[in-house]
Amino acid sequence: MSGRLYGIGVGPGDPELMTLKAVRVLSEAPVVAYPAPDKGESSARMIAAAHITAGRIEIAIRVPMRPGPEPASVYDDAADKIARHLAAGRDVAVLCEGDPLFYGSFIYLHDRLGDRFPTTVVPGVSSLTACTAATGRPLVRRDATLAVLPATLPDAALEAGLAATDSTAILKVGRHLPRLKALLARLGLVDAATYVAHATRADERIVPLAELGAEEAPYFSMILVAKERA
């Protein structure tokens, strides 16, 4: 009998925002896999570290940190390694920051393994709700609509999403910050916008967009546009 593949959302960064289920599944799985940079520690592993006991088989999926499409060969290799454990009857827990299927890196393994092995996805607290909680400002209520837009999109696509909905979350701000500020200024939305970086982590930063100077934004940052109080 083959093992089970678990995609585990470990939440936005604060280890206390892991779910009880994530902790249990992780504590039971003999094999743990996680994305990691070329060199250095995996953020997902750091969040979950307290629950990874000694003697586990660990698979670091080394994903080069650069813009552009996900490197298919990295996930092909990782899927092969994970498949061997599953075929041998060992459950494999794959850690994923935030939620596994909401812009999560687990999707690339799910594509390769989800049809071949029994799979369970353990949802996690997403960056969307974590950033909203950090601002302490309601995002959507009642009949309000929400758009979630990656900052990598061209202005026209961002503008269409902003126009079609009440509130908007722009993800993965990174180097796109100056362009996003200019776009939101042109649309008269700067005063409704809040910038949030690394929500729930030690280096969390929350600044009204209007007060944010020219700076480099990290990849894990978001602009929340809550029109309801604009």
Place this chain on the structure above:
Amino acid sequence: MSGRLYGIGVGPGDPELMTLKAVRVLSEAPVVAYPAPDKGESSARMIAAAHITAGRIEIAIRVPMRPGPEPASVYDDAADKIARHLAAGRDVAVLCEGDPLFYGSFIYLHDRLGDRFPTTVVPGVSSLTACTAATGRPLVRRDATLAVLPATLPDAALEAGLAATDSTAILKVGRHLPRLKALLARLGLVDAATYVAHATRADERIVPLAELGAEEAPYFSMILVAKERA
């Protein structure tokens, strides 16, 4: 010194999808409040029941179950009760299904108390990521955009949101199911759509929209339209 108001997301239904932080804050707060129907048990309280120890002061916020705007007087009264505990120095944990600021009932208390008392929002696993995990089908990846649309909106608003984004979650399906099916059929999106009711609960139901007959949908149901695999 006044107490602290906590808005606690208890997640979508499975008690194991509560976060470690929700459990800790709840176990420490002397006062626990939660929305409840006119008669009968509170869903939010049922999810968190194992962590509410004897001797806590409990405040059931009895919200009449009917369509239309939230009854302001119910939340005014609840805010008054909660404010008295906070003013007396007692922390109050307000339970909220899903996430507190993502269509959460906590928003109505946050409106009334968030500026008067120190407030912390503990984000939770939202119905959005829980339903997605239940379907086992990725919702958004890389540059894909997402719209979140309440089913109560008229067709034109739903159609605008569906057209402007790659994937869509239509919330609070309830009695709108036949209209939504007709709309998605007209847009050629039925084969990309999955119906999910009561995700992660004992009565969870997941059905491709194309296979769903005429039936009553519960309020806590969702249609996920994942265009990427349509």
